[in-house]
Amino acid sequence: MSVKIKHYPGEEVETKDFREGKVLFESFRPKAKYAWSAGIAISRFLEELKNGRIIATTCSKCGRIMVPPRIYCEKCFKPTDGWTYVKDTGVINTFSVSFIAADASRLKEPIVVAIINLDGASEGMGIVHRIEEYGDWREIKIGMRVKAVWKPPEERTGAITDIKYFKLVKE
Amino acid sequence: MFGKKRVAIVGAGVTLFRRNLKETGKELSFHAAKMALEQAGMELRDIQSVVMGTAPDAFDGVHMKGEYLADGAGAYHKPYTRVFVGGGTGVFAPLAGWWHVASGKFDTCLVVCEEKMSSCYPHPQYAFTTIFDPILERPIGMNLIWIFALEMNRYMHKHNIKKEDIALVSVKNKRNALDNPIAQLAANITVEDVLNSEIMAWPVQRLDVSPTSDGAAAAVLVSEDIAKEVTDNPVWIDGVGWCIDSTYWTDRDLYYPDYVEYAARMAYKMAGIKNPPKEIDVAEPYDPFDYKELHHMEGLLLCKKGEAPKLTREGVTQRDGDLPTCPSGGLLGCGNPIAAAGMMKVCEIFWQLRGEAGKRQVPGDPRTGVAQAWGDLMQYGSVIVLRR
Numbered sequence: 001m002s003v004k005i006k007h008y009p010g011e012e013v014e015t016k017d018f019r020e021g022k023v024l025f026e027s028f029r030p031k032a033k034y035a036w037s038a039g040i041a042i043s044r045f046l047e048e049l050k051n052g053r054i055i056a057t058t059c060s061k062c063g064r065i066m067v068p069p070r071i072y073c074e075k076c077f078k079p080t081d082g083w084t085y086v087k088d089t090g091v092i093n094t095f096s097v098s099f100i101a102a103d104a105s106r107l108k109e110p111i112v113v114a115i116i117n118l119d120g121a122s123e124g125m126g127i128v129h130r131i132e133e134y135g136d137w138r139e140i141k142i143g144m145r146v147k148a149v150w151k152p153p154e155e156r157t158g159a160i161t162d163i164k165y166f167k168l169v170k171e
Numbered sequence: 172m173f174g175k176k177r178v179a180i181v182g183a184g185v186t187l188f189r190r191n192l193k194e195t196g197k198e199l200s201f202h203a204a205k206m207a208l209e210q211a212g213m214e215l216r217d218i219q220s221v222v223m224g225t226a227p228d229a230f231d232g233v234h235m236k237g238e239y240l241a242d243g244a245g246a247y248h249k250p251y252t253r254v255f256v257g258g259g260t261g262v263f264a265p266l267a268g269w270w271h272v273a274s275g276k277f278d279t280c281l282v283v284c285e286e287k288m289s290s291c292y293p294h295p296q297y298a299f300t301t302i303f304d305p306i307l308e309r310p311i312g313m314n315l316i317w318i319f320a321l322e323m324n325r326y327m328h329k330h331n332i333k334k335e336d337i338a339l340v341s342v343k344n345k346r347n348a349l350d351n352p353i354a355q356l357a358a359n360i361t362v363e364d365v366l367n368s369e370i371m372a373w374p375v376q377r378l379d380v381s382p383t384s385d386g387a388a389a390a391v392l393v394s395e396d397i398a399k400e401v402t403d404n405p406v407w408i409d410g411v412g413w414c415i416d417s418t419y420w421t422d423r424d425l426y427y428p429d430y431v432e433y434a435a436r437m438a439y440k441m442a443g444i445k446n447p448p449k450e451i452d453v454a455e456p457y458d459p460f461d462y463k464e465l466h467h468m469e470g471l472l473l474c475k476k477g478e479a480p481k482l483t484r485e486g487v488t489q490r491d492g493d494l495p496t497c498p499s500g501g502l503l504g505c506g507n508p509i510a511a512a513g514m515m516k517v518c519e520i521f522w523q524l525r526g527e528a529g530k531r532q533v534p535g536d537p538r539t540g541v542a543q544a545w546g547d548l549m550q551y552g553s554v555i556v557l558r559r
Contacts, residue, residue, distance in 0.1 A: 001185060001351050001499065001519065002527040004210065008353050009202040010187030010194060010386070015289075023193060027292070028232060036305045046306070066422070068307055074417055094328065094425060096320030097373035102312060104294040110373075113317050115421045125422040128308060128321075137373070142328045161310050 041069045044083070046158040052150050056121055058082045064122040086120035088148035089169070093117045093126055097137045110137060116146055116166055129160070133167035145169050173441050174273025179398035179405035180265075180390050180557065182211025183518035188355045188386035188506030191289040196231060196387075197243030200285045203387035203511075204245045207281065211391040212401050218391070219277040221246040223253040224264025224284040226509035226546075229298035230291050244283040244389075257302075258459065258546025259413070260284065261388075261513015262553040266411045268392040269555075278394045285387040286508035295383045302548065316380070320372040322425040322549055323462045327374065329426035330477030332465075334374060338365035339483050340461035341378050341503050347490060348500025350530035353515075355384055355506030365461075381459045384506035388514035390521065406524045410444065410541075410556030412437030420548045431470030431545065431552035438541070439472070442556040447472045448494060451556075452537035453523050455516035457545045458501040464488075467543055468496060470552065495533040498523060513544035517555060524559040 001008075017023050038046055041057060045068060048055040056065050057080040059073035065084060066073070073080055095114035099107050112134060117126040132149070134140050146166040156162040184206025186192070186199050194202070200223075208214060223244045228236045237253025244251075256263045261284050268282035288295040299315035326332065339362060348357035360378065368377035398405040412434035417423060435447070444450045456467035465479035473494060474482055482488055488496040499505060499519035502512050520540035522528045543554045 001353060001529075001531065002183070002210070002522045002525075003529040004527055005184070005206065008185065008187050009206075010189060010192045010199070010353075012187070012189045013191050013193045015191060030232065034305070038306050042306050066419075068419070068421075070419075074419070094321045094325035096317050096324060096375070098314065098317055098320070098371070099369075099373075100314060100316060100371050102297060102300045102314040104296040104314075111312065113311065113313075113321070115321060115425075124424055128313070128421050129311060142324065159310060160307050 041071045045069050049160065049162040050156045050158045052153065054086050054088055054118060056084055056086045058084055065120065067118055067121045067125055068127060086118045090116045090118040090126060090146055092142055092144045092146060093124070094142055095131060095140055112137060112140065114166070129163060130165040131168070132165040174270070175275030176273055176394040178269050178272045178392055178394065178408045180408065180521050181393050181398055181402045181405055182207045182209070182213065182391040183389065183521045184210060185353050185388040185515050185518050186386050187353050188384045188508055190355065190382060190384060192385040196240050196285050196287040199287065199385065199387035200240050200243030200283050203389035204281060204283045207389040207391050213391060215245045218245060218249065218279050218281045220250045220271045220280045222264050222268045222271065222280060222282045223251065224260040224282070224510040224514060225253065226255060226257065226260050226286055227298060229301060230286065230288045230295055232290060240285055245281055256546055256551050256553065258457070258509055259513070259544045259551040259553040260510040260546065262517060262542055262544035262555055263413060264510065264514060265390060265392065265408070265517050265555055266413060266553060269408050269411050272392050272394050278397050280392045281389065282392060283387065283389040284510040284514035286511045287385045288383040288508060289385050316372040316375055318549060319460050320375045323374050323460065325425045326462055326466055332480050334366060335362055336480035336484055337379070337462045337465065338362045340458065340464045341365050343483070343489060344458060344497045344501040344503040347498055347531065348504025351500045351505055354500050354504050356382055357500060357504050375460065379461045381502035381507035384508040386506060386508035386511040388511045388518050390514070390518060404525050404559070406521050407558045408555060409558045410438035410442030412554040414552050415547065416550040418548055418550060420550065425549060427476060428466055428470040428545070428552060430550060431467055431543065432472060434552035434554040435471045438554040438556045442558070444556065448474060451539050451541050452535065453498060453520060453533050453540040454494065454496045455499060455501070455519055455542040456496055457513065457543050458497055458503050459507055461503060463545065464496060464501065467545060471541060471543055471554065490531065490533055498528065498531050498533050516542040516544070520557050524557055
């Protein structure tokens with residue numbers, strides 16, 4: 001965007017030009033599938049979710065109680081030293097009320113997602129999860145207390161979704 | 172001086188930014204690269220190395236995207252590197268170009284950034300869902316706008332910032348873009364327009380967000396000896412900085428981008444800048460969302476934490492203010508072809524410092540400018556300081 005440049009290249013087309021066959025194109029849908037190993041730390045975390053508990057790892061050097069758990073402390077760069085349970089209650093650190101799905105399509109009922117700082121973990125550490133049973137979304141505030149709502153034990157599979165969502169709880 | 176050679180930018184080029192361009196990524200890369208070479212008065216045979224910056228392969232659906240684009244970037248039979256640090260790529264690519272030349276290994280480096288997001292259907296946002304952790308985050312149904320919304324909400328909460336003040340950034344940048352010939356979403360809008368626009372993921376509304384785009388941008392970097400041969404008005408790369416924060420983004424306080432501050436400090440130290448607000452004449456902080464410009468002004472130490480909305484409200488960041496930010500129109504006004512958008516900011520500072528920005532020219536004969544980009548999971552900062 002210089003006064004010395006008189007022409008900026010680029011020919012605009014509209015999405016409907018593809019639908020109407022006005023431009024030549026090819027389309028392709030990849031058929032890639034993946035199976036991820038959950039890893040050492042998160043496998044233990046998922047097993048404990050199946051038991052209805054949230055587990056963290058600790059670092060004896062910096063003293064942090066870390067969730068999600070990990071086998072190394074990224075700050076001290078040493079192996080973590082132990083495992084400890086944290087609570088399934090916590091505080092909303094921040095939240096969003098989404099009216100769009102992952103593919104940018106529109107939702108009639110919003111999804112509320114939050115970063116939840118879990119009680120018992122080091123300050124500010126938490127996980128991302130959904131919030132439900134909130135009433136009017138305009139009333140949700142940062143700092144509100146929440147508690148996990150678990151799937152019944154027989155329905156748990158060892159997944160983050162073994163926690164169905166977090167709900168607001170009174171102080 | 173850092174490195175073996177001082178490095179200058181001597182030419183720059185940018186294509187149109189549009190939601191959907193007919194050209195392929197290679198063709199866009201060619202146009203931008205050719206424009207930069209012409210502005211430098213150089214030819215491809217003068218170029219000793221090429222750096223390509225381009226973001227996720229999933230947009231194009233072509234893996235080995237760097238290699239795919241190489242011919243269009245002028246890399247045929249040359250040392251060639253593709254760099255990728257998410258949204259930070261557009262400013263990181265010229266940093267990589269800098270070390271190619273500063274190391275003394277090459278006298279010239281052509282830096283090209285390209286993004287073609289329109290190929291991904293039905294919306295490129297879907298490609299972004301694969302940036303999240305597959306075990307802990309994707310099952311929640313993550314989408315990209317959420318993480319911006321989480322960050323914006325935290326920033327607003329921490330400093331008690333009103334959405335009205337944030338909307339002023341969108342109003343300013345879209346208006347600045349009216350004077351930019353490449354702009355996709357230039358407009359005269361009001362704060363009310365922003366506040367009344369569709370809620371996407373509260374607190375993010377439609378007009379808080381930059382669009383998805385196709386486009387390319389490029390620059391020619393040369394050593395001091397070559398710069399003196401080809402131009403009377405080189406623009407020097409006097410500071411470079413980059414930094415990444417932890418991928419455990421749910422364990423960090425998102426109200427402030429520490430990693431941008433660390434990158435900025437690295438660049439300022441190299442450039443000998445001690446008082447950024449006083450010494451920097453024009454800034455292009457990364458603005459994919461309106462609050463991000465404010466967030467990044469703070470991370471770039473252009474003001475105190477939480478003070479950027481006040482400066483915006485007082486008009487300090489307008490093109491004729493004391494600290495003009497995003498005079499190009501930014502991503503909010505010009506569009507956001509990820510890597511090309513960051514590189515466009517570097518090109519804009521280059522043209523501003525050369526006094527070639529025409530209607531967008533900031534007054535006061537600017538000598539020092541900074542451009543910055545940001546990316547990955549709210550964790551990457553790349554910063555470049557340019558001086559005339």
